[in-house]
Amino acid sequence: MKLGDEKSTIILKELSDAFAEVAKELNEGDSKEDVKPIADAFKIVAQNLDQEKSKESKKKSKKKESKVNSTLQLGYGVLGWSNRVSSIDNLFASPKGQYSLSYSDSWSLGFRYEYKFNKRWSISTGLGYESNIFRFENNLMLTDINGSKRIDFDTTSLETESRLVARYVTLPLFVKFKVHKSFNVHVGAIAGVNFRTSSTGFKRDYEIPNAEVEERWGTKYDNFKPLKLDVQAGFGWGSVNFYAKYSVISMFKDNKEVAAYPFSVGVSLGL
Numbered sequence: 001m002k003l004g005d006e007k008s009t010i011i012l013k014e015l016s017d018a019f020a021e022v023a024k025e026l027n028e029g030d031s032k033e034d035v036k037p038i039a040d041a042f043k044i045v046a047q048n049l050d051q052e053k054s055k056e057s058k059k060k061s062k063k064k065e066s067k068v069n070s071t072l073q074l075g076y077g078v079l080g081w082s083n084r085v086s087s088i089d090n091l092f093a094s095p096k097g098q099y100s101l102s103y104s105d106s107w108s109l110g111f112r113y114e115y116k117f118n119k120r121w122s123i124s125t126g127l128g129y130e131s132n133i134f135r136f137e138n139n140l141m142l143t144d145i146n147g148s149k150r151i152d153f154d155t156t157s158l159e160t161e162s163r164l165v166a167r168y169v170t171l172p173l174f175v176k177f178k179v180h181k182s183f184n185v186h187v188g189a190i191a192g193v194n195f196r197t198s199s200t201g202f203k204r205d206y207e208i209p210n211a212e213v214e215e216r217w218g219t220k221y222d223n224f225k226p227l228k229l230d231v232q233a234g235f236g237w238g239s240v241n242f243y244a245k246y247s248v249i250s251m252f253k254d255n256k257e258v259a260a261y262p263f264s265v266g267v268s269l270g271l
Helices: 006-025 029-065
Strands: 069-085 104-116 121-135 140-145 148-153 160-180 183-195 201-208 211-216 227-237 240-247 258-269
Touching: 069 121, 069 240, 104 160, 104 258, 121 183, 121 258, 140 160, 140 201, 160 227, 183 240, 227 258
Parallel strands: none
Antiparallel strands: 069 104, 069 258, 104 121, 121 160, 140 148, 160 183, 160 201, 183 227, 201 211, 227 240, 240 258
């Protein structure tokens, strides 16, 4: 029998109750006085064991709070890129603003696993999905340059809506610090692996007489680098976080198109 466990506590309580009953039933004062201190001693021991058990239970509950917690993450951000014309050639040096973006956005979804070191410090990681949609201000089209598809300026009279869609499987890693109550700050990085489908790549919509045309290049557009790496920092309250994110790796293979470094500012539920 191990002292402090539930079984030993029950046995000691039963013994103390038994000795108390004996003390009541004994008629001889000396015998009663001899037995009563023993019963009282067993009661004290049982009470102490209950207190120890309560302390152990609280310690275990605290340990449980420190274990890994899993959450669902959903994020939305306003997307842009910093860019310059590629040094490979000057094909896109004019007209000016060819790669200017209109309203663009980024969506993310994933699972997060957080481990708390203590009340203030924690780390989180997981697996996610990210979709970046870059919408262009000007009329663009795809053209063949040295056997590869490249974005070119459309000089026709067509009014087009052109965009690039890049999607990634992501692996985040963040360090989180609780400043005060539910207010926290975080910093970290997100690695991503690009994947192509029929709904990614270059897309263009425009109208011709009596028809609406939708161009979908999908997997035929293969200028995205296979890997990306973003750095991120932000702050939040509870599970709501505001962030700023910047890519340290340019977006296009061999800096085709432009040397573009995507960035976004947004809000995330979960981190």
